[in-house]
Amino acid sequence: MDTNIIFIFILSIFVGFEVISKVPSMLHTPLMSGTNAIHGIILFGGILVLADASSLLAQGLGFVAVIFGSANVVGGFMVTDRMLQMFKKKK
Amino acid sequence: MSATISLIFIGVAVLFIIGIKFLSSPKTARIGNLVAAAGMLIALFALHTPDGISVWTAGWTLNYTLITIGIVIGLVIGAIGAYSVKMTAMPQMVALFNGLGGGAAALVASLEFLRGVQGRNTVTAFITVPMLFATLIGSLSFSGSIIAYLKLQGKFEKPITFPGQNILNGFILLLILALCGWLAFNATIPVAATGFIVMFSLALFFGIAMVMPIGGADMPVVISLLNSFTGLAVAADGFAINNTAMVVAGTLVGSSGTLLTLLMCKAMNRPVTNVLFGAFGSAGGSKAVAGAVAGTVKPVQADEAALLLAYAQRVVVVPGYGMAVAQAQHQVRELSDELGKHGVEVQFAIHPVAGRMPGHMNVLLAEANVPYDQLVEMDQINPSMDRVDVCLVIGANDVVNPAAREEKSSPIYGMPIIEADRCKSTIVMKRSMAAGFAGIENHLFYKDNTRMLFGDAKNSLQALITAVKEN
Incomplete structure (x- = not known):
């Protein structure tokens, strides 16, 4: 295993903590929903394992993983955008 | 993996970080979400296997067909889910x-x-x-x-x-x-x-x-x-x-x-x-609390409640999950506008955890076009609650329960609440006397200056709007 990936992991922990240190409570839900969409990157994992799946079982499970991941990404970003649309400032 | 691909992924990581950063401020939140989504799209096109082969140019076999079909199915499920779901x-x-x-x-x-x-x-x-x-x-x-x-x-x-x-x-x-x-x-x-x-x-x-x-x-x-x-x-x-x-x-x-x-x-x-x-x-906890309620519940009709509201100087509305369930946010706005015409100063007191999610009430009221500056956070409104003539509680329960301040044995003791019990009078709109989500009694409902307006929030509000218009 590449040890660089561990450096990246540790740094990401700190960045994640720092980046949302001050967030008003009205944005808690959209923020949760937005980060929810970001972990939809698991779609990539699904694509990569399905890409070289050979058995029927692996293809089936990989296929489900891709569907789940894709729904997580697309639905996550869309539902967040719908929530945030509501925050338009009234002129 | 080539250097170009590495640089692309560094860029993607930066887009994710900026996206989350922007999401934590109201002004930039929507852009932040789009920035993160853009990062995801770029990363998808640049996706490589660990051996450094691009996923998209490796040739179309059965598995690639499956991948494409899977992505499209997920996309449809996600889009339909996201756009058909009600705000509540x-x-x-x-x-x-x-x-x-x-x-x-x-x-x-x-x-x-x-x-x-x-x-x-x-x-x-x-x-x-x-x-x-x-x-x-x-x-x-x-x-x-x-x-x-x-x-x-x-x-x-x-x-x-x-x-x-x-x-x-x-x-x-x-x-x-x-x-x-x-x-x-x-x-x-x-x-x-x-x-x-x-x-x-x-x-x-x-x-x-x-x-x-x-x-x-x-x-x-x-x-x-x-x-x-x-x-x-x-x-x-x-x-x-x-x-x-x-x-x-x-x-x-x-x-x-x-x-x-x-x-x-x-x-x-x-x-x-x-x-x-x-x-x-x-x-055991909840049973001990349930027995300790003193006073009686005083119901009120919409006409009388409307009089109280129309002749008040300052009204604070405390929305809760009941408003969300009844989809009554538009009626709330209408009532607030009518009261405004009567010269009443209307504010909305937003508890951070009112509803089922933090920020739930902000989203609903914003949907009904309630102006930003009428929404006041709990900490800002509490010090001036004594000077509020009427506090209108719409389907909120635990977030206005004075037990959080007064009763050490209560399961919600210590939770910050909107202090509706300190207002000159309180009107509580509620479907029934059922306990809130925490499953405990609310002493606010039994106070001398509290009136209960029973019924579905939407219907009750409609009755209030009609009655206020007549005054």
Whole structure:
């Protein structure tokens, strides 16, 4: 295993903590929903394992993983955008 | 992996970080979401296998067809889900999408692990530990999110508890961890597949057992926690299949989600352990509180309530879940406009955890075009509550319960509340005398200057609007 990936992991922990240190409570839900969409990157994992799946079982499970991941990404970003649309400032 | 591809992924990581940063400020939140989505799209086109071959130019075989079909099905499910869901059901939708992500993370790790068992991959504990971690966390996030979804949909809202539950759950968790420990070093023997399936099933069950005893009111915290879990599972998958973008994105979500969970608990003034293991309102605690109510409930008709409101100088509206259920936000706005015509100063007091999710009320009122400057946060409004003529509580309960301030034995003791009981008079709109989500009595309803306006919030508000117009 590449040890660089561990450096990246540790740094990401700190960045994640720092980046949302001050967030008003009205944005808690959209923020949760937005980060929810970001972990939809698991779609990539699904694509990569399905890409070289050979058995029927692996293809089936990989296929489900891709569907789940894709729904997580697309639905996550869309539902967040719908929530945030509501925050338009009234002129 | 070529240098160009590395640079692209550094750019993607920056877009994710900026996206999350922008999401935490009201002015930039919407752009932040789009920035993160753009990052995801770029990363998708730049996706490479660990050997450095682009996924998109490697040639179309059956599996690539499956990938494309899978992405399109997911896209359709996600888009339909996101656009058809009502504003009131947003929290459930987030729980569901999170569950799907967790499920995907568990499946990816499982496939990698089972390939290892078949001896097609070289496996060491460095690789098996992240795989097992991703399977465990991903599957419990999947089943836990489904339970959270069902609870928010109104199925088994009340906590389901029995004696020794925490001990039983602890025992199951130990069993899972022991199994994982064994699997980590014995991944290559055929029996590992069976052990793995047992572990997977136990983790699914553990997700259910973990969320079942938690009351519906605490679901936002649970969803936030499961969200950060899924992030960590995705990061672990990234380790297992050596994909840096997944490690970065997953870890960012894991750590920011953990902090967000703690912030939410802070808004309720409860430690996170109390939410997860406290089994809110269960056993003896609530019974002791229920008996101690003094005073009588005084119902009021819409006409009289409208008079009180129309001739007040300052009215504060406290919206709660009842308003969300009745979809009454537009009527609330209309009433506020009518009162404004009568020269009444109307403000909305927003409790950070009113409704089913933090920020739930802001979203609904914004949908009904209530101006920003009329929304006041709890801490800003509380000091001036004595000077409020009428406090109109619309379907809120626990967030205005004075027991949080007065009764040490109450399960919500110490939670910050909107101090509606200090106003000159209070009108509470409610469907019935049923207890709130925390399952405890509310003394506010029995105070001398409190009047209860029973009925569906939408109908009651309509009656109030008509009556105010006549005055």
